[in-house]
Amino acid sequence: MSPIRRLVPLADEAKRKGKRVYHLNIGQPDIPTPREYLEGIRDARVEVLAYSPFQGLPEAIEAFRAYYAEYGLELSPEEILVTTGGSEAVLFALKVVCDPGDQVIVPEPFYPNYNGFARLSEVEIVPLTTSREEGFHLPPREEVERLITPRTKGILFSNPGNPTGAVYREEELSMLGELALRHDLFLIADEVYREFVYVGEHRSILSFPELRDHAIMVDSISKRLSACGARVGAIVSRNREVMAAIRRCAMARLSPPTLEQLGLVAFMAHPRHRQVLKGMVEEYRRRREVLAEGLSQVPGVTFQPPEGAFYMMLGLPVDDSEGFVRWMLTDFPGEETVMLAPGEGFYRTPGLGHDEARIAYVLNEWDLRRACQLLKEGLELYQEVAPKAPV
Amino acid sequence: MSPIRRLVPLADEAKRKGKRVYHLNIGQPDIPTPREYLEGIRDARVEVLAYSPFQGLPEAIEAFRAYYAEYGLELSPEEILVTTGGSEAVLFALKVVCDPGDQVIVPEPFYPNYNGFARLSEVEIVPLTTSREEGFHLPPREEVERLITPRTKGILFSNPGNPTGAVYREEELSMLGELALRHDLFLIADEVYREFVYVGEHRSILSFPELRDHAIMVDSISKRLSACGARVGAIVSRNREVMAAIRRCAMARLSPPTLEQLGLVAFMAHPRHRQVLKGMVEEYRRRREVLAEGLSQVPGVTFQPPEGAFYMMLGLPVDDSEGFVRWMLTDFPGEETVMLAPGEGFYRTPGLGHDEARIAYVLNEWDLRRACQLLKEGLELYQEVAPKAPV
Numbered sequence: 001m002s003p004i005r006r007l008v009p010l011a012d013e014a015k016r017k018g019k020r021v022y023h024l025n026i027g028q029p030d031i032p033t034p035r036e037y038l039e040g041i042r043d044a045r046v047e048v049l050a051y052s053p054f055q056g057l058p059e060a061i062e063a064f065r066a067y068y069a070e071y072g073l074e075l076s077p078e079e080i081l082v083t084t085g086g087s088e089a090v091l092f093a094l095k096v097v098c099d100p101g102d103q104v105i106v107p108e109p110f111y112p113n114y115n116g117f118a119r120l121s122e123v124e125i126v127p128l129t130t131s132r133e134e135g136f137h138l139p140p141r142e143e144v145e146r147l148i149t150p151r152t153k154g155i156l157f158s159n160p161g162n163p164t165g166a167v168y169r170e171e172e173l174s175m176l177g178e179l180a181l182r183h184d185l186f187l188i189a190d191e192v193y194r195e196f197v198y199v200g201e202h203r204s205i206l207s208f209p210e211l212r213d214h215a216i217m218v219d220s221i222s223k224r225l226s227a228c229g230a231r232v233g234a235i236v237s238r239n240r241e242v243m244a245a246i247r248r249c250a251m252a253r254l255s256p257p258t259l260e261q262l263g264l265v266a267f268m269a270h271p272r273h274r275q276v277l278k279g280m281v282e283e284y285r286r287r288r289e290v291l292a293e294g295l296s297q298v299p300g301v302t303f304q305p306p307e308g309a310f311y312m313m314l315g316l317p318v319d320d321s322e323g324f325v326r327w328m329l330t331d332f333p334g335e336e337t338v339m340l341a342p343g344e345g346f347y348r349t350p351g352l353g354h355d356e357a358r359i360a361y362v363l364n365e366w367d368l369r370r371a372c373q374l375l376k377e378g379l380e381l382y383q384e385v386a387p388k389a390p391v
Numbered sequence: 392m393s394p395i396r397r398l399v400p401l402a403d404e405a406k407r408k409g410k411r412v413y414h415l416n417i418g419q420p421d422i423p424t425p426r427e428y429l430e431g432i433r434d435a436r437v438e439v440l441a442y443s444p445f446q447g448l449p450e451a452i453e454a455f456r457a458y459y460a461e462y463g464l465e466l467s468p469e470e471i472l473v474t475t476g477g478s479e480a481v482l483f484a485l486k487v488v489c490d491p492g493d494q495v496i497v498p499e500p501f502y503p504n505y506n507g508f509a510r511l512s513e514v515e516i517v518p519l520t521t522s523r524e525e526g527f528h529l530p531p532r533e534e535v536e537r538l539i540t541p542r543t544k545g546i547l548f549s550n551p552g553n554p555t556g557a558v559y560r561e562e563e564l565s566m567l568g569e570l571a572l573r574h575d576l577f578l579i580a581d582e583v584y585r586e587f588v589y590v591g592e593h594r595s596i597l598s599f600p601e602l603r604d605h606a607i608m609v610d611s612i613s614k615r616l617s618a619c620g621a622r623v624g625a626i627v628s629r630n631r632e633v634m635a636a637i638r639r640c641a642m643a644r645l646s647p648p649t650l651e652q653l654g655l656v657a658f659m660a661h662p663r664h665r666q667v668l669k670g671m672v673e674e675y676r677r678r679r680e681v682l683a684e685g686l687s688q689v690p691g692v693t694f695q696p697p698e699g700a701f702y703m704m705l706g707l708p709v710d711d712s713e714g715f716v717r718w719m720l721t722d723f724p725g726e727e728t729v730m731l732a733p734g735e736g737f738y739r740t741p742g743l744g745h746d747e748a749r750i751a752y753v754l755n756e757w758d759l760r761r762a763c764q765l766l767k768e769g770l771e772l773y774q775e776v777a778p779k780a781p782v
Binding site for chain 1: 419420421422423424428429432433437438439440441442443475476478479482486491504507508510511513616617618619620621622639640642643644645646647648649650651
């Protein structure tokens with residue numbers, strides 16, 4: 001069981017006792033879903049709520065195509081398949097790239113749900129450790145190449161990164177690309193946080209012409225439209241065999257939800273859609289600043305302001321972050337507390353992450369400030385009173 | 392490639408040439424989705440379209456619970472998990488019941504998508520042949536038992552049956568139950584057509600107390616609410632270990648779509664919901680009668696009026712039903728034609744189904760009458776002019 005699953009009941013218990021819990025541990029944004037999207041659903045003229053084609057509605061594929069074109073990515077409709085959220089896209093990618101028992105390399109810390117997708121596909125995740133000190137950027141090529149075995153079929157990464165906030169530089173992606181070509185690996189790039197870039201520029205894996213047969217991109221509207229419950233994502237590749245195999249996976253599950261695709265169609269047809277997306281990013285940019293400022297006043301925590309997404313991995317002055325998070329829920333005095341995601345759950349390599357926690361900046365600025373204050377008080381008290389973690 | 396996938400482009404081509412094609416080949420009903428459901432979605436007060444819990448929204452679980460209670464099935468919330476359509480429920484069931492390489496017995500003819508789910512789960516389908524003459528009811532116990540091997544983990548069946556229309560009698564289900572208990576197999580009952588019963592009575596697999604640890608029920612709102620595009624289904628079992636394993640599968644994919652769960656909540660809270668469901672069934676009952684009457688006037692076709700669901704397997708006076716269906720799309724003269732689903736795609740055993748086709752009565756009464764007329768003319772002409780199929 002992941003640390004966070006062990007802790008959720010404690011948070012529920014704290015709330016039952018009347019405590020307010022600031023949840024910095026979850027990836028569910030609080031920002032309202034744009035009305036241009038929700039009205040698109042409400043106004044959809046649907047008499048029979050029918051299956052969409054298994055590839056997605058043609059107009060939804062077109063909406064994705066138009067969106068990628070705004071980023072200079074020219075794609076044909078056959079290169080895009082609408083999925084039931086980004087989750088299904090990752091699952092399809094692993095299914096198509098690997099046979100059971102195969103391996104994918106994943107830079108750690110990584111999105112813990114990759115473990116679930118790998119388990120469902122019976123694929124082994126081989127972690128490539130990255131560090132807070134390096135801003136979670138990729139290590140030199142040799143360190144990546146060393147992990148490649150005859151069973152390695154691909155490299156799966158999120159960029160911008162959850163939980164790291166790292167936005168890979170062009171040379172990092174080129175390095176992965178060279179390895180992919182040399183060892184015939186697929187690069188599966190989870191780019192659902194594409195919009196959320198605060199430092200530098202995001203390069204899509206699809207923008208490297210030499211990788212046309214090796215790149216698979218995973219996408220979702222969940223984050224950029226604050227619509228996690230829509231369950232609309234996409235898988236995109238220029239490799240025809242890959243897309244044919246993905247279509248075979250997709251046929252079996254019939255179709256992604258219809259109304260939420262229509263919402264996307266309406267949203268992308270709306271003249272203000274780019275402004276709405278930008279507004280969303282600006283909101284996170286402000287929060288990121290508030291958070292960086294608030295955290296800079298917490299003695300002992302270490303972090304680099306994230307380049308993208310809406311997470312950061314925080315170094316904590318404790319040697320058992322799960323114990324600290326638990327203590328904040330069960331023993332921290334007062335009427336409010338804060339919940340973080342212990343770092344351990346984001347690593348595959350045993351022993352890593354015990355002095356880290358992930359923060360998701362999915363609260364408004366006021367709440368973020370208050371959460372930082374509580375974290376500061378909590379850490380101070382914990383270091384005084386809490387029992388030392390067993391060595 | 393399944394026969395139907397080979398034929399769809401021909402139907403598209405016929406339509407491009409201006410021909411009207413009566414589609415009796417698909418399972419997508421034409422009946423409007425009840426406004427009590429669609430308005431439930433439109434009126435949902437959603438500010439942030441957030442993930443639902445992976446098990447489904449508590450109120451959606453309650454809506455399923457209330458629905459089953461109307462059928463005398465008393466279930467606790469932990470025994471119900473909301474899925475992304477019935478498809479995902481079948482997939483989860485296979486995943487949980489089988490390891491790769493295991494077998495499930497499936498009465499044939501069966502819903503062809505079971506092949507896709509089995510492929511995704513690397514499970515082998517062992518067909519149990521049933522016949523049109525017996526109304527596709529189950530053969531004697533010995534014939535089922537003969538198929539059980541050490542690798543058999545379950546028996547998967549749809550009841551009421553797609554494509555057969557068979558509604559299993561209590562003694563048939565008891566027979567399966569005895570085998571399940573004796574050989575420690577799971578019974579996976581796909582009951583998505585529960586509402587659609589015209590002859591006899593439907594018994595849910597969950598109504599057999601002795602099977603509490605062996606029964607898994609698959610459900611969906613797609614058919615009873617004519618809402619295939621909603622992607623809301625459920626998997627239900629009283630076996631705690633099974634439900635725990637299903638929860639692990641479900642966590643990985645995050646959540647089923649939120650709005651369509653809210654639609655169901657509103658629908659079940661509506662005082663007229665039972666009437667609406669009944670009205671839906673009455674519509675299909677009338678169509679079934681129209682179709683039975685229309686088909687009785689087509690020389691050479693054989694069928695038994697189906698007991699449930701909205702399909703029937705038709706015996707055709709041809710020895711290559713795929714060839715006939717193709718000919719109807721490419722060569723049948725006139726401005727209208729009819730498309731059936733060739734029987735072969737519903738069988739696993741090679742050589743079966745070549746003189747059969749599935750009809751879905753998803754058209755209005757007038758169109759059904761016209762389709763029967765076209766079928767009659769088509770068969771007459773085909774038998775005169777069409778080349779004999781190669782032996």
